Each structure stands twice: as structure tokens, then as C-alpha cells.
Amino acid sequence: MEKIIVIKCGGSMIDDLSDKFFMDIKQMQENGFKPIIVHGGGPAINRLLENLQIQSEFINGLRKTTPEVMEVVEMVLSGSITNKLVRSMHTYGISAIGMTGSDSGLIQAEAKDFENLGLVGEVTTINRELLLKLLSMNLIPVISPIAISENSNEYYNVNADSAAAAIAVAMSAEKILFVTDVPGILKDQQVIETVSQNEVHSLIEEGVITGGMIPKVLAALKSLEGGMNRVMIVSGKSPLYKKGQFIGTTILKEQKVVSFG
Structure with a gap:
């Protein structure tokens, strides 16, 4: 495939x-x-x-x-x-x-x-x-x-x-990448590696996701609603693919615990 x-x-x-x-x-x-x-x-x-x-x-x-x-x-x-x-x-x-x-x-x-x-x-x-x-x-x-x-x-x-x-x-x-000017969704200056749809809404309410990042993550959520299982927020200014891994924040349909890296 x-x-x-x-x-x-x-x-x-x-x-x-x-x-x-x-x-x-x-x-x-x-x-x-x-x-x-x-x-x-x-x-x-x-x-x-x-x-x-x-x-x-x-x-x-x-x-x-x-x-x-x-x-x-x-x-x-x-x-x-x-x-x-x-x-x-x-x-x-x-x-x-x-x-x-x-x-x-x-x-x-x-x-x-x-x-x-x-x-x-x-x-x-x-x-x-x-x-x-x-x-x-x-x-x-x-x-x-x-x-x-x-x-x-x-x-x-x-x-x-x-x-x-x-x-x-x-x-x-396999996935869709939304290219932005930041390396992903940030919390306390760290990239959130994995987050669920529900957690994204919570992060917006908490003020962690603000400004121009809000429409980007909402567009990512629309992709999940459209049938995708995972989407990513990545940066166009820094590496987005390294050692076989995509770098950024992955948003999943499934409920996941927020992890940092």
C-alpha cells in the first residue's frame, strides 16, 4: 500500500x-x-x-x-x-x-x-x-x-x-501535515507530541492554544471529522522529518494522554 x-x-x-x-x-x-x-x-x-x-x-x-x-x-x-x-x-x-x-x-x-x-x-x-x-x-x-x-x-x-x-x-x-511557523502545539515552551481531539478543545479553553494557532488546529480537527485518523501540526521553518520520524504535534481521534518531548 x-x-x-x-x-x-x-x-x-x-x-x-x-x-x-x-x-x-x-x-x-x-x-x-x-x-x-x-x-x-x-x-x-x-x-x-x-x-x-x-x-x-x-x-x-x-x-x-x-x-x-x-x-x-x-x-x-x-x-x-x-x-x-x-x-x-x-x-x-x-x-x-x-x-x-x-x-x-x-x-x-x-x-x-x-x-x-x-x-x-x-x-x-x-x-x-x-x-x-x-x-x-x-x-x-x-x-x-x-x-x-x-x-x-x-x-x-x-x-x-x-x-x-x-x-x-x-x-x-497515512496522515496530513499542516505546515505552520511553529514546531507544533506548545505548552510551557515544549512541543506536545500527541493529543486527542477532546484535549485540543481543552487546551483552547485553557489558553494554551491561542491566536493564529487556533484556526490551524480547528482545520486539523475538521480533517479528523472528514475521515482521517491522525493529523499533524508541523513547522515549515525547522526540520519536519528526521530519522524516519515526523516532527511536530500529532492529533488523534482516539483519546490519548498528553505527552511531552
Whole structure:
């Protein structure tokens, strides 16, 4: 069975990914893993929308996507960011292929709430066979979360966390990694190695998980609800894979006692 790993890179991390990040990706491949990368691009989209003086608003954490906004979203996600990641991979001798979720129906979606959110999509289908074929060629798919409708008449902006989770579930991935700017969930300056869903909620209530880490762990929990058994919070600035082990915080469905390392 393929050891598939889905790696979700937030848009805010793209410019800060370390050399070690890409070296670790190559090491994963050499150790038999099949990585799939899904990326966002919020900050870059915001900058271009501002430069073009196009208004944009968020509703419940999702960007309302008009046709005008959608054009910018596609330009940034499927253009500059995907290309940047693929070029970085090639620099480290990694064979990667940039894709949009609309390529060959890779990600199919339907409108999540067209009246209020416009062209924001909710994933309905993943083209599993296409990804398996690319992985069999030892290629790493680098995917921008632009989806296509079942009848191919419409394109949708899909939340990158949701797209990564849907791909991980469809591919029966071993785990999904959410790449952040910290080495995991921290308590008293130590990384929590393993934690359960229930414990995550407790850590938020206790104020251990705060600020920008909250949406990251909530996205991880959504992946568990979607069918994954384990997800990880890892760093894009420090080693994420060492001596055959992934480094960060693992969040499990099962109840576990918090441990530190």
C-alpha cells in the first residue's frame, strides 16, 4: 500500500519555507512516502486585490468570491504560488508538477452558499486515479485549490484546508501535515507530541492554544471529522522529518494522554 502524505502549506508560509523543508520532502520520497502538496495563498491574494482596488470580504472565515475576485484568486494560486513551489522543488532535485484542482476534474465541487459566498466551493469528488498515476511516476503534485463543477460550467475557490482534507481522505493518506511557523502545539515552551481531539478543545479553553494557532488546529480537527485518523501540526521553518520520524504535534481521534518531548 502506498504511504501517501498530504502536506498543506498555508499562503503565509510560502515565502518562509526553509531549505530543510524541501530537503525533508526529498528524504520522505527516498524513504518510500508519496507526498501531495496543497497550498493556499491568502496574503498574496489580499495584496493583489488591494493593488487592483477590488473589494473583498470574509464571511465566517471564507472569502466571498465574486467573478472578479475569482479571477485574481486563480491568477495568484494557480500562477505565482504554484510555480514558486514547483521551482523550489526542482532546485532540490525533486520532480514536481503544478496543478489546479480543475485540471482533469482533479477536484470537483459545488457552491457552498452561492447567495452569500458566491463562487466558494465545497468539495464533492477527488480524481483519485489521476493522483495515483502521477504518484506512480514519482511526481509530487503541487495543487492549488481551484475546483470545477461536475458539468464543467463553473470554477470554485475552495478553502485550502478543506481541499487538503478531502484529498487526504480520498487517497487514504497515512496522515496530513499542516505546515505552520511553529514546531507544533506548545505548552510551557515544549512541543506536545500527541493529543486527542477532546484535549485540543481543552487546551483552547485553557489558553494554551491561542491566536493564529487556533484556526490551524480547528482545520486539523475538521480533517479528523472528514475521515482521517491522525493529523499533524508541523513547522515549515525547522526540520519536519528526521530519522524516519515526523516532527511536530500529532492529533488523534482516539483519546490519548498528553505527552511531552
